[in-house]
Amino acid sequence: MLQYTNSRPLRIIGPAGHILTLESLPPPDTTRWVASRKAQVVAAVEAGLLTIEEVQRRYRLSLEEFYGWQHALERAGVAGLRVSARQNERTGRRRSGSAAKEHQRSLQPV
Secondary structure: OOOOOOOOOOOEEOOOOOEEOOOOOOOOOOOOOOHHHHHHHHHHHHHOOOOHHHHHHHHOOOHHHHHHHHHHHHHHOHHHHOHHHHHHHHHHHHHHHHHHHHHHHHHOOO
16 A cells, blocks of 8 residues: 655754744744745745745745745845845846946937
8 A cells, every 4th residue: 555645844954054844934924024034935945845835825925026035045145135135236226227328328429
C-alpha cells in the first residue's frame, strides 16, 4: 500500500537564521510591513512553507507586491526591503528619467 505524505517542510531557517514555522510567520492581520517581516514571507515561499497563493490570501498581497519584495531581497538583501530604500530607488529613477529628457532637449536644434 502506498502512503502519501505532505512534502512541505514544517519549519525552515529564515533570513535572520531563526527557525520559521507557519505559527511564527507574521500574523495574517499584519499592517506594518517592516523589512524583516517581508523577508520572512519571501523565505517561506522560496522554501515551500507557503505557496504564493496562500501568501496572497493570508496577507492580502498582490503578486506584484510579493514579486517586488522578492526582487528587492535578491538584489540588496533585507536592507533592500526597507521602505526608504525603495523610495530612494524610485527617486533615482525619476531623476535619471528627467535628466535624460533634459539631455534630449539640449540636443535639439533651436
